[in-house]
Amino acid sequence: MENINLNQIQKLALEYAPKLAAALLLLILGLWVVKIATKGFKGLLNRKKMDPSLAPFLGSLFNTILKVLLVISVMSMVGVEMTSFVAILGAASLAVGMALSGTLQNFAGGVMILTFKPFVSGDVIEAQGYIGKVKEIQIFNTILNTPDNKVVILPNGGLSTSSLINYSKEATRRVDMVFGIGYDDDIKKTKEVLHAIIAADQRILKDPEAFVAIGELADNSVNFTVRVWVKSEDYWGVFFDMHEKVKLTFDEEGISIPYPQRDVHLYTEK
Secondary structure: OOOOOOOHHHHHHEEEEEHHHHHHHHHHHHHHHHHHHHHHHHHHHOOOOOOOOOHHHHHHHHHHHHHHHHHHHHHHHHOHHHHHHHHHHHHHHHHHHOOOOOHHHHHHHHHHHHHHHOOOOOOOEOOEEEEEEEEEEEOOOEEEEOOOOOOEEHHHHHHHHHHHEOOOOOOEEEEEEEEEEEOOHHHHHHHHHHHHHHHOOEEEEOOOOOEEEEEEEEOOOOEEEEEEEEEEHHHHHHHHHHHHHHHHHHHHHHEEEEEEOOOOOOOOOO
């Protein structure tokens, strides 16, 4: 009995030893090739100026995929039946994918944002009802800082598939304002005053030229539409300063800013 078992062991050893040696050699060489390929892939990403947040992740993902393929090849050389193994792996992947569908959607959204760059860190955006500066773009979420210093975490899935406004994408922005004067005030003088206020502000660009015109004859006022172009970072400073300067200058020049008015007629019954 012992001789039979010994003979079977020797037979199995002679049969599988070459396969084990070849599989071991393939594993060692394969790991070396994976290392070189991963290094080359990361170098390619760096040459393409890939986003610093995305490059390490893609490099790790590429490395993991190659190692999984290598392990499958090694197991196949040893004689492990891969059909059942792949079927089990596929079923497990499907179950995990269904359980993590939302997470996978956010992951895909993060990859799209980091790849196509609709916005980058430091941009001011408006999305999903929030306005804020992009503090960080993570693989699953994007973190915003609101003007009142609240932290908003937006899932990348919805962020990558819905509409958003990027206030920092362009170098310049147009500031739209409306100023009302009374019907008895001098229209030409008002227009000259507005042009003088605009010319005195060095942050307002000369090209495109500022636009000042009567935009509406409203119920209680003559409304001037004022449109000026500024650098994106100067938008709010110019917006608030213009309103203050217009009010102070109108007061100095005797130009009124009317309140809503209503005529009341009293009738005496006899």
